Amino acid sequence: MANKIIAPSILAADFANLQIDIEMVNNSSADWFHIDVMDGVFVPNISFGMPVIKAISKHAKKPLDIHLMIVDPDRYIQTFADLGGAILTVHYEACTHLHRTLQAIKATGMKAGVALNPHTPISVLESIIGDIDLVCIMSVNPGFGGQKFILETYEKVKQLKALIISKNANTIIEIDGGVTDQNAQALAVAGADALVAGSHVFSNNNPKAVIGTLHSLVKSDS
Ligand code: DX5
Ligand code: ZN
Numbered sequence: 195m196a197n198k199i200i201a202p203s204i205l206a207a208d209f210a211n212l213q214i215d216i217e218m219v220n221n222s223s224a225d226w227f228h229i230d231v232m233d234g235v236f237v238p239n240i241s242f243g244m245p246v247i248k249a250i251s252k253h254a255k256k257p258l259d260i261h262l263m264i265v266d267p268d269r270y271i272q273t274f275a276d277l278g279g280a281i282l283t284v285h286y287e288a289c290t291h292l293h294r295t296l297q298a299i300k301a302t303g304m305k306a307g308v309a310l311n312p313h314t315p316i317s318v319l320e321s322i323i324g325d326i327d328l329v330c331i332m333s334v335n336p337g338f339g340g341q342k343f344i345l346e347t348y349e350k351v352k353q354l355k356a357l358i359i360s361k362n363a364n365t366i367i368e369i370d371g372g373v374t375d376q377n378a379q380a381l382a383v384a385g386a387d388a389l390v391a392g393s394h395v396f397s398n399n400n401p402k403a404v405i406g407t408l409h410s411l412v413k414s415d416s
Contacts, residue, residue, distance in 0.1 A: 198412040200405055201226040201259050203392030206339045216253045222402040223409050226259040228390045233264035236288050237337035251278035263336045268295055275302035283307030283330050296325050312344050316353040323363045334371030339392040343372030348384050355385030375407055382412040
């Protein structure tokens, strides 16, 4: 993939002024909105649900990259499609019948993603990589923004890149958690195509400039 993708995570936005932050992303060089849905069961936190995503969708002018940190995601696939999702990512650890789930996501017209927790090896995707549009490698334990990046991620990115090439697949590699201007370039060099960034973007007084800097960091080595 030639152009790397930067996806600001709305989890780190100001929920009392959501429209302002959505317009900021609209007017920035960001590529996608990353939307984290947490159910308090799969992860020890609850974020937001359908009414909030509906409000985001109304104003967002870029694709919604929805990351489900929920058990039994099959129940809501059509709902997230109706809400305007472009990519729907489920967790490997939450899906007993992952192949069926991916086909159900694609049947709605959305791209199908699979997220891996930090302890889950890349090898579990060997038999299904050809069916996956995006793999989200969690570089923190899912559930919260603002955590420290796990260094083992670099090795997983390289392994995933090798798997994608060996199977002649067309899968996007996304990194989620603890992404900053300190690791963006190295992640791109290792093979990442899409970087999610929450607190690094929204904690800055000039979030648009941060997004621009992330883009320039990944461009120079792509
Ligand atoms: C974590 C979420 C991430 C989170 C990233 O469970 O999946 O998308 O928003 O936040 P930062 O960039 O602050 O680590
Ligand atoms: Zn996420």
